[in-house]
Structures are given as C-alpha cells and as structure tokens.
Amino acid sequence: KVVDSTMKKKVRKNLEKEMEKLLRPKPNKQFLGLRPKLYFYNLAGEPKKEKGFKYWLRTKVGEPPVLFGKVNLEYNSDLLRNYAENKGYFKVRTSADSTKTGKKATAEYKVYPAMQYKIKDVTFPEDSSAIAKTISNTKKRSLLKPGKPYDLEVIKQERERIDARLKEKGYFYFSPDYILAKVDSTKGNHEVSIKLVVK
Secondary structure (H helix, E strand, O other): OEOOOOOOHHHHHHHHHHHHHHOOOOOOOOEOOEOHHHHHHHHHOOOOOOOOHHHHHHHHHOOOOOOHHHOOHHHHHHHHHHHHHHOOOOOOEEEEEEEEEOOEEEEEEEEEOOOOOEEEEEEOOOOOOHHHHHHHOOHHHOOOOOOOEOOHHHHHHHHHHHHHHHHHOOOOOOOHHHEEEEEEOOOOOOEEEEEEEEO
16 A cells, blocks of 8 residues: 555555566455355365376365464565656655464555655766767667656666667667666755766
8 A cells, every 4th residue: 555645646556556467475265255266276185196186176176274373564665665656756665464264364564655756857978988879879769758757667668669779770789788877866846867878
C-alpha cells in the first residue's frame, strides 16, 4: 500500500500495481475466491511413484502451498524502497508487518514516498571530440525531457538509444556502459540535473 495524500489516485494505484509484482514469494493463485491449484495439490497427496494420475495431478495441475516461512519482510521492503527510488522518490520510507489468522498469514507493506523528483535539465557531452559531437547531435530525440519524472529505466533506455545511433555512425565497438549519467539532486526543488558523459 502506498501512503501519500498528495499523490494522484491513478499514479498511486499504478505504483502499487508495479510494486506488487516485485513481492516474493507470490501467493497461491485464486479463482473466484478459491485456490483450485492448491486444492488439487492436496487432493493428490504424496504420490508413491513419479508417474501416474496422482503424480500428474500434483505436479502439473496442482500448486504447492506458499509457506509464510519463505517470506522475507526485510528483503521485500528493501526491494520496494529500491524500486521507488529508481522512479524518483528519493526520500522514501517503507514498513512491513504480518498478521496470522488460523492457517492463513498476511504480509502488509506500506510505502511512504516523498515528492517525486523531476528532470530540471539534461547536458550532453560538450568536448570537441568526434564521439562527443556525434552524441550531442542525438539530443533532439532524447528520451530525457525536462519536466518529466526521474526514472532509472528511462536513463538506461537513453543510453541504449545513443549506443544504437553511434553504431549507425560506425562506432561498432561502443557500448551503452560507456555512457555515464551523473545525477545532481542538490539543485532546485525536487529536481535533478542529468549530465551525460563518456567514460
């Protein structure tokens, strides 16, 4: 659950949906409030041989129960925090708690994001080398736009875009790893300046 009263409902719901995909282990699948795969797993019991109907029912149709002992609350909290930071919520806090009712246990995670950082400006390599000029000539089609949210995934895509353009220009041994994005969050109010440099 993302706890933030200033965030738009649609943005909050999308963030929760994406974060939910990261949590491990995944709970047993439900259909109309029931867990049929778990039911078939238990119905088959422990097969004596690794073949036959019971073995097929248990391994192909059924699904073993997800045990709460496999849930690592701290690991999942760190995963959620890392994801939020990669999306520009740099001062995020997370908390995790669990409750148990009979045979059923529930893990609840809360994410408290601060305001999302936006891109203030983007600087491309400015030296006089041929490769720097070629990279600077690609900035019109840059994926990094001032005013857009900071997103580590978009930075990675930008590096790959520049790499593809360089390969078209004959820099066949170039790699996206050779482009470094230096991010400065000290300038402006919840804004970052991104400087692309060639390593």
